[in-house]
Amino acid sequence: MKKYLFPLTLxxxxxxxxxxxxxxxxxAPLSDLTSGNFLQQGVDAEAxxxxxxxxxxxEYYIFDLFTNGDVISDNCYAGGDNPNNFQLxxxxxxxxNGNVQRDWGYLYEGISRANAVLDNVxxxxxxxxxxxxxxxxxxxxxxxxxxxxxxxxxxWGGVPLVKHVVTSTDPDIxxxxxxxxxxxxxxxxxxxxxxxxxxxxxxxxxAGRATKGAANALxxxxxxxxxxxxxxxxxxxxDAVISSSQYELLASFDKxxxxxxxxxxxxxxxxxxxxxxxxxxxxxxxxxxxxxxGDGWRKFNTxxxxxxxxxxxxxxxxxxxSSIFWEGNLPWQDENYPGGLVPFPNKQRKPSSWxxxxxxxxxxxxxxxxxxxxxxxxxxxxxTAIGFLNQVRSRVSLPNTTAxxxxxxxxxVAKERRLELxxxxxxxxxxxxxxxxxxxxxxxxxxxxxxxxxxxWPLPQREMDANPNLVQNNGY
Amino acid sequence: MDLALFSGKIVLTxxxxxxxxxxxxxxxxxxxxxxxxxxLRNLGQTQNRGWELGINTFxxxxxxxxxxxxxxxxxxxxxxxDIGGEGSEIFTGAIPENGFAVIVKEGLPLGTFFGYVAxxxxxxxxxxxxxxxxxxxxxxxxxxxxxxxxxxxFIWGISNSVRxxxxxxxxxxxxxxxxxxFNATRIETEGMFSVKNASATTLNRWQQSGDVxxxxxxxxxxxxxxxxxxxxxxxxxxxxxxxxxSLTYSLPQxxxxxxxxxxxxxxxxxxxLLTFTAYSGYDPEVNRDGNxxxxxxxxxxxxxxxxxxxxxxxxxx
Numbered sequence: 001m002k003k004y005l006f007p008l009t010l011x012x013x014x015x016x017x018x019x020x021x022x023x024x025x026x027x028a029p030l031s032d033l034t035s036g037n038f039l040q041q042g043v044d045a046e047a048x049x050x051x052x053x054x055x056x057x058x059e060y061y062i063f064d065l066f067t068n069g070d071v072i073s074d075n076c077y078a079g080g081d082n083p084n085n086f087q088l089x090x091x092x093x094x095x096x097n098g099n100v101q102r103d104w105g106y107l108y109e110g111i112s113r114a115n116a117v118l119d120n121v122x123x124x125x126x127x128x129x130x131x132x133x134x135x136x137x138x139x140x141x142x143x144x145x146x147x148x149x150x151x152x153x154x155x156w157g158g159v160p161l162v163k164h165v166v167t168s169t170d171p172d173i174x175x176x177x178x179x180x181x182x183x184x185x186x187x188x189x190x191x192x193x194x195x196x197x198x199x200x201x202x203x204x205x206x207a208g209r210a211t212k213g214a215a216n217a218l219x220x221x222x223x224x225x226x227x228x229x230x231x232x233x234x235x236x237x238x239d240a241v242i243s244s245s246q247y248e249l250l251a252s253f254d255k256x257x258x259x260x261x262x263x264x265x266x267x268x269x270x271x272x273x274x275x276x277x278x279x280x281x282x283x284x285x286x287x288x289x290x291x292x293x294g295d296g297w298r299k300f301n302t303x304x305x306x307x308x309x310x311x312x313x314x315x316x317x318x319x320x321x322s323s324i325f326w327e328g329n330l331p332w333q334d335e336n337y338p339g340g341l342v343p344f345p346n347k348q349r350k351p352s353s354w355x356x357x358x359x360x361x362x363x364x365x366x367x368x369x370x371x372x373x374x375x376x377x378x379x380x381x382x383x384t385a386i387g388f389l390n391q392v393r394s395r396v397s398l399p400n401t402t403a404x405x406x407x408x409x410x411x412x413v414a415k416e417r418r419l420e421l422x423x424x425x426x427x428x429x430x431x432x433x434x435x436x437x438x439x440x441x442x443x444x445x446x447x448x449x450x451x452x453x454x455x456x457w458p459l460p461q462r463e464m465d466a467n468p469n470l471v472q473n474n475g476y
Numbered sequence: 477m478d479l480a481l482f483s484g485k486i487v488l489t490x491x492x493x494x495x496x497x498x499x500x501x502x503x504x505x506x507x508x509x510x511x512x513x514x515x516l517r518n519l520g521q522t523q524n525r526g527w528e529l530g531i532n533t534f535x536x537x538x539x540x541x542x543x544x545x546x547x548x549x550x551x552x553x554x555x556x557x558d559i560g561g562e563g564s565e566i567f568t569g570a571i572p573e574n575g576f577a578v579i580v581k582e583g584l585p586l587g588t589f590f591g592y593v594a595x596x597x598x599x600x601x602x603x604x605x606x607x608x609x610x611x612x613x614x615x616x617x618x619x620x621x622x623x624x625x626x627x628x629x630f631i632w633g634i635s636n637s638v639r640x641x642x643x644x645x646x647x648x649x650x651x652x653x654x655x656x657x658f659n660a661t662r663i664e665t666e667g668m669f670s671v672k673n674a675s676a677t678t679l680n681r682w683q684q685s686g687d688v689x690x691x692x693x694x695x696x697x698x699x700x701x702x703x704x705x706x707x708x709x710x711x712x713x714x715x716x717x718x719x720x721x722s723l724t725y726s727l728p729q730x731x732x733x734x735x736x737x738x739x740x741x742x743x744x745x746x747x748x749l750l751t752f753t754a755y756s757g758y759d760p761e762v763n764r765d766g767n768x769x770x771x772x773x774x775x776x777x778x779x780x781x782x783x784x785x786x787x788x789x790x791x792x793x
Contacts, residue, residue, distance in 0.1 A: 083670050083697035084573070092699050095617055098573035105508040112511020160509045169515035171560065174506050460508075461575040461617050465567035467507035476616065 039120045042129030048117050049137050052144050053208070055110035056271045060151075061360065062283040064103050066301055066345075068155065069425030074440055075307045075418070076345070077336055080286065080300035091441075091448040095461035095476055103155065104460050108162065110148040115165045117141035139195040143210035143218070146191035150222060153184040154429050157456045157473060161187055177469040185226040192219045196237075201246050207263035208272040213247060216240040217268045217363045220371050225433045231378040238372035241268065247365040249395045254322040257347045259358060268363040275350075275357030284348045284356035289327035293351045296331040303343040305336060306444060307422060316419050318396040323347060323422050345423040361424065366392050370417050377409045389413060392420055410434075451475075487532040494525040496557070502770055504566050505576070519566075520558035522586060526551045542639045549632040554585040569771035571660045577705045578658075578771050579622070587626035587772030589658050591705035592619060602682030602693030603700040604708065624710040626773025629654030633719075644724045651716035651752075652760075659709045659757050660764070660776040666691065669698035713773060715753035715760040721746055739792040746785040 039045055055061075070076040071089050078089035084098045093100060118141050121134060152159045160176035161183060168174065179187075196215035203209045220237035223230045241247060248265045255261040263270055273281040285293050286300045293299075303324050311320035325346040334342045348358040369388045376385035382404065389412060390400045403412040417430055431437035432455055441450040453475025464470050479488040500519040506512050528550040536543040559566060559582055567590070569578030579590035592615070593607035609619045635648035665675035674694075681691040692702040702708075722745030732740055753760045759780030765771040 081671055086697045087699075090697075092697075094701055096573055096575045096701070096704065101508075101573070105513075108509045109511045115511070160507075162509055162511070166506075166510035166512065169504060169506060169517040171564070174510050174515075176507070176509060462505075462567075462570065463507055463509070464617060465565075465576050466505050467509070468565065470507075472617070 039124050041126045042124070042133065045117070045121045045124055045129065045134070045137050048113075048120065049140060052110070052113040052117055052141055055106065055113055055144070055148075057273070057279070058106045058110070060103055060106035060110075061271055061362070062281060063286060063300075064099055064106075065151075065360075065362075065425040066283075066423060067099065068103070068151075069428050070345075070423055071301055073428035073431055073437075074444055075304055075422050075427045077302040077304055078300065079302035079334075080298055082300075085300065090446070091450050091454045093454075093457055093476075095458045095464070095472075097458075097460075100457050101460040101462055104152075104463060107148045107152050111145050111162055112165060114141040114145035114148070115162065118145070119165050135198040136200065139198040139215070140210045142191040143195040143199070143215050146188045146195070146222075147218060149184055149188045149191075150218065150225070153181060153188070154225065154432070155457050156459060157181050158184055160467075160470075163187070175467045175469045178471060181227055185222065188222055189219070192222065196240070201244055208270060210269060211246075213241050213244055214269040214363055216244075217368050220368060220375075221363075224371060224374070225429065229378070229433070231375040234371055235375035235379065238368050238375060241365070241368045242372065247368075249365055249369075249391065251395070253318055253396050256361070256364075257322055257349060259350055262359050266365045267361050268365060268368070269361070271360040271362060273357050273359055275352055275355050277355060280352075280355040281348065281358045281360065282354040282356070283360075284358050285351040285354045287345050287348065288351040289325065289342070289344050290330065291327055292325075292349075294353065298330075298332040298334070299344060301345050301423070302334065302336065303345055303422075307418070308343060310415070311419060314398070314415070314419060316396065316398060318398075319419055319422075347423045364424075366395075366420050367417075367426070370413055370420065374410070374413045377406055377413065380406065382406050382409050385409060385413075389416060392416060396420075485534050489528075489530040491528040492526075493528075495523070497522045497524070500769070502566075502580075503768075505568055505570065517566075519556075519580075520560055521556075523555045523557050524552055526553055540641050543636070545634065545636050547632070547634045549630055551630045552627070554587070554627055556580055556582050556584055556586060558582060566770070568768075569658070569765065569774050571663065571705055571774075571776065574660075574663065574703070574705050577660065577774060580770050584622065585625055585627050586770050588622055589624035589626065589656060589710060589773075590620055591623050591707065593621065593623060594706040594708035597682055597689055597692045599682070599686055599688050601700075602685075602687065604692050604702040604706070606704075606706060620705075623707040624656030624658065624773075626655055626657070626713075628652040628714070642726045642728065644726075645721070646724075647721035648719045649716055650719040651714070653714045655713040655773060657711050657713035657755060657757070657760060657762070657773045657775055658705075659711050659755075660774055661757055661778070662709050663703045663705075664777070667698060667703035668692075668694035669696065669703055671696070711755055711757075713753075713755055713760045715751055715755065717748065717752070717761070718750040719748065721749055737791060737793060739790075741790045742788075743790065744785065744787040746783065748781050748783045749785075 039048065067085055067088060071078050071085060078085040087093050087097050088099060118138060121137055158178045158180045161179040162176060166174055192215050195210065196212055196219060199210060199212040199215055201212050203211065216237045220234050223233040223237060247268060250256055250261060250264055250266045256266060273279050289299060290296050308324065323346055325344045326341050327344065328341040330342055348356065348360065350356050350358055369392050373385040373388035386401060386409065393401065393416065401412045403409040414434060418427055431440055437455055438450050456473045458473055458476035459470055464472060477490045498521045500522060501516050502519040503514050504517045505514050528548065530548040532546045534544045559580060564582065566580040567576035567578065568580065569576055571577050577589055577591060579588050580586060595605040595607055598605050606615045606619060608615055609621055631652045633648060633650040638645045666678055668674055668678055668681065678691060678694065680689050682689050682693045722743055724741050724743040726741045757775045761781060762775045762778040763772055764774045764776045764778045
């Protein structure tokens with residue numbers, strides 16, 4: 001403050017001399033930093049960008065991602081003791097479900113923070129802040145914004161497209177109506193294409209940043225998830241990742257999860273943790289059994305019998321052992337495992353009393369190879385597709401696929417994705433985009449009946465109340 | 477208007493006021509799609525009008541005895557006049573995992589509760605029945621309406637001061653009448669949706685077909701949302717309270733002179749000594765949201781006021 005004292009005093013004197021009283025009183029507070037006035041140097045831009053990345057360590061990506069991707073699907077039971085998670089698992093979600101409300105909030109907060117970069121960095125003039133770096137910063141923010149919107153559109157369908165930081169509370173500005181699903185996808189794609197163009201292949205020594213590979217991998221997923229998948233573009237985006245020579249499958253599947261190979265050659269986008277607050281992955285404590293977590297309450301995201309059986313039926317012992325940890329003599333009863341031995345997801349380890357250093361890999365090379373196989377198969381190039389599928393299988397010592405017809409290959413890829421990517425937050429979204437969600441879930445024999453309405457969440461009641469321009473999803 | 481009767485033994489004061497407040501800055505909940513939870517908005521105009529009536533009486537005023545009473549009562553009516561156009565609504569008073577409980581709307585008072593209308597427990601299913609306000613055959617967020625008002629019909633107070641020889645007794649009763657409280661604490665203690673302690677009132681819950689009770693069934697996760705924001709949790713918040721009382725005894729001067737003490741009194745006094753209310757929570761005089769001007773009368777695990785009793789000796793040399 002001291003260094004501003006002289007100019008401030010001078011300003012006051014000049015102000016008194018030259019200006020009327022009311023304009024003097026209307027001055028913006030000099031001591032307040034707002035997202036609008038503090039970007040003066042490159043380091044400021046980096047700080048705002050770091051704030052945008054920080055949302056990857058929010059509850060959404062630490063915990064809810066796996067509830068949404070695996071618990072809702074046939075991979076996991078809710079476990080734990082949270083009524084919200086049971087609602088989601090059993091397809092009786094209400095407009096006041098706490099997860100539904102908070103996830104909407106987390107994702108839009110992430111979007112707002114990315115928008116703070118995208119709104120303010122372009123006009124920043126600092127000779128030490130190169131145009132190249134500026135374009136990268138904007139691209140990293142674009143990637144993050146696209147990633148949040150990708151989750152929003154998957155969970156809710158068309159959502160309000162907030163493209164700039166909201167700096168007003170005017171109802172006309174804050175009460176945005178929903179965009180269509182196609183509009184949201186178009187926006188995501190334009191962000192990702194911009195990012196893919198400007199991001200470098202890697203940031204040496206700076207793991208965790210969005211790279212060209214991350215943008216292309218997410219583009220491949222986005223083209224596959226949009227209402228009418230564009231398989232040519234999925235294939236091309238996968239090619240951009242594959243031909244970049246940045247990525248390969250790790251020889252050992254287990255090494256992906258044991259904490260010894262963070263930011264490996266297989267990892268395309270990985271959320272970083274160092275294991276001390278606030279950089280802790282506290283989610284691991286929620287999944288791991290008493291022998292590892294040191295506590296005795298019922299754990300979340302219990303692997304489903306259907307998934308266990310899928311591993312066994314495939315003879316997929318490598319991934320089965322790496323993905324699922326069994327433990328008995330528990331201080332609770334699990335109605336799904338009356339025998340007493342209960343499975344636990346094992347892809348994030350070392351709970352470390354809520355301070356796990358376990359990274360969360362949200363995009364990895366095996367996902368891209370399987371998307372490539374799927375795209376080629378849909379483009380009637382089944383014979384070529386088989387090679388990509390077999391790459392993934394041979395790494396875990398499984399024989400080549402026996403599928404050769406297009407329909408068989410489609411089923412083979414879907415099964416492979418499930419076994420390869422279990423507990424990584426993909427399954428429910430894969431089921432939805434392939435149009436198999438209703439059939440698969442209703443075949444499990446639970447009391448619920450899934451219909452088309454239940455494939456999307458309700459908009460939170462709180463949001464509907466605060467924004468009368470929203471229209472609720474069908475069935476809620 | 478002021479009036480004094482019987483040589484000033486009765487003094488009456490009355491006031492009427494009509495106050496318009498413009499350009500209120502209110503912290504409003506924003507759509508979360510903004511990335512922010514709330515922000516300041518200029519709320520337009522509210523109106524407060526009402527009567528205040530005060531009576532002071534001096535029943536006894538002698539050397540060795542005295543008794544005076546002061547009574548007041550006030551009737552305030554509050555109304556939102558303008559929040560940016562007819563039909564504009566602002567919701568506030570969020571209950572965790574249950575949406576909002578308060579609506580701000582033109583023509584309604586600040587502190588209006590909004591939610592579903594509970595119509596009791598269905599003896600067949602044990603679930604709450606809610607009123608289908610728009611008769612569309614389903615119960616959803618469109619079936620909410622005004623379910624209560626946190627503003628009292630009137631507030632009142634009576635204080636008495638009685639002295640007799642060396643004793644003096646002062647006490648004050650105070651109360652409010654006709655206000656509603658949204659008892660959100662009961663959502664947690666009577667919701668029966670998760671594994672935790674519950675209120676003893678849940679012993680009366682529905683347990684089998686045919687049970688007639690006002691307490692719905694216990695079911696994990698509350699699939700039928702029996703514990704949603706509804707008139708089930710609206711309670712009458714009226715109360716009368718012995719706000720303060722004190723009894724003082726002054727020791728005789730003849731006794732004190734030996735010790736060069738000019739004056740000595742012994743007293744015992746207390747606050748919040750008695751409360752008369754039908755409200756089921758800890759304290760009818762609560763507001764979770766503190767000084768909020770829009771979110772009034774919500775009890776959500778809110779700490780009750782303490783009852784204090786103080787005793788002492790006052791000496792003058």
